[in-house]
Amino acid sequence: MIKRAIFAFILSGATIFFLSTVLINNFSCLYEKHLRYITALAGKNLYDTTQIYFNDLLIKQELKNIKSEISSSKAVYFRINAKNYFSSEEENYKQSFNLCKNITSEKIFYTTDGILVCYPIYEKFASQLITERKRVGIFALLFDENVLNDILFQWILQNIALFLIFLVFSGFLFFEMSIRIHKNFTILNKTIVFVENLLKEVEVLSNYKEKLRNYLKQVYFQEFKQVGVLIVELIDRVITLTENLRLQAIRDSLTGLYNRNYFNQFAEKVLGLIQRHKFPLSVAMIDIDDFKFINDNFGHQKGDEVLKTLGTIVLKSIRKSDLAVRFGGEEILLIFPNTDKRTASHVVDRIKKEFYKFDFGIGKSVTFSAGVANFPEDVKELQSLDELIKIADRRLYIAKRTGKNKIVIEG
Known part of the structure; x- marks a missing residue:
């Protein structure tokens, strides 16, 4: 044992x-x-x-x-x-x-x-x-x-x-x-x-x-x-x-929107899909009205607050398939795949009305102007997204020259 x-x-x-x-x-x-x-x-x-x-x-x-x-x-x-x-x-x-x-x-x-x-x-x-x-x-x-x-x-x-x-x-x-x-x-x-x-x-x-x-x-x-x-x-x-x-x-750190670097990658991919499948595409260029006046008179922190608020509203208002890009200082580019111009303008108008409701404590409501363009309504053969962006940008400045606080889809 x-x-x-x-x-x-x-x-x-x-x-x-x-x-x-x-x-x-x-x-x-x-x-x-x-x-x-x-x-x-x-x-x-x-x-x-x-x-x-x-x-x-x-x-x-x-x-x-x-x-x-x-x-x-x-x-x-x-x-x-x-x-x-x-x-x-x-x-x-x-x-x-x-x-x-x-x-x-x-x-x-x-x-x-x-x-x-x-x-x-x-x-x-x-x-x-x-x-x-x-x-x-x-x-x-x-x-x-x-x-x-x-x-x-x-x-x-x-x-x-x-x-x-x-x-x-x-x-x-x-x-x-x-x-x-x-x-x-x-x-x-x-x-x-x-x-x-x-x-x-x-x-x-x-x-x-x-x-x-x-x-x-x-x-x-x-x-x-x-x-x-x-x-x-x-x-x-x-x-x-x-x-x-x-x-x-x-990502843009202030607004939470995508930045230009991501947009450049996205543009190549979405352009290839459009050219192959010919589905419609709408873009909208948004620019805050009198943004320089806000910065000069109320400070850049107030300007940042306005931009951040607009970015939040945009992200809540668009679909997962849509893309929102901070394109410039106070410019925001929206891309709506498989969307006609009228539908895209309705979405932008909904964002504009929601943005108008915010009180930023400057004595008046803050507004923005926008231009909308669409393929194939405005461009028959799309070679580059820049073509649509230029049209939307031109209509944005028409909105600015004709009174601001409006969305232009023609011209």
Whole structure:
């Protein structure tokens, strides 16, 4: 009986050691994949931002934002258009970043400075015969290796303590403990597989928290729960960073309307659809009446209040398929796909009446004038959205010259 008990304890100890070794290896691989995922996602979003608006100061600010959002990062590097950018004064890490110079695929290096993940940025160029990929830049993140080492060290210490406690228990408790340990490793392996698949599916992130927490609820050991919580927090930060970058690139901060950068992208897409399917398209150009008078006499803060209020009313009044753009200082461009001129003018008139009701405390109501144009009523063959915008702009100034506070759809 004693021999059987000793054999059972030795076997259980060997089993724990083997399973712990396997899990450490799996966790290290998962952590590497997670670092690759964060680097690739941040690099893609930063490159997309530069394609919309390229500016040295903006890039440097975005690198600083990425470094602050990803707490385990020590430094951020970005190379584009033969120029190097760093998140801050990273002179001590330049030698490490030089490892990324000649990479052609995603690489990870363990350096004296930390874990360096290099991500090459490619752009596709399509011709009639082939599609070519050309490297246009490099994005790299240098992570603090101590984060991984601390997690693994704490995990090893806790498992050693668990093993010693386990040896104290009597033989009849050994069987129950073995079953629990086996169940924990099974759940944790399922969790690792789930997270690995989640990191591959960048677009499917809607209910990952609920699924991951359901796995972690079944885990007995606190250290593994902490690893799961860390993964959830890191993914949350990446999603938040991605969304912030996207909104900064396409939205006007004051009015909440789309900006000119987004409009330029939208114009190409919608023009192609119109030319293929020939559906009607209406545009309206809105300009606030006497806006300079408001700024000069009541201050720019009052002018901002007027613009913000108009932006809010516009967003509440149009459909999801419509587009509202802050086109200039006090000019707003509305685009109504698959809409005739009369319907578009009714929507603009509804906005005008709602805007007229607001009291801005300047002794009178604020109004706006507008011009509306339509394809195919005003332009038979549409080659560019600029054609409709010019017509709408001309009618806007007719409205201004003939008394303001009106909508002109002819002329």
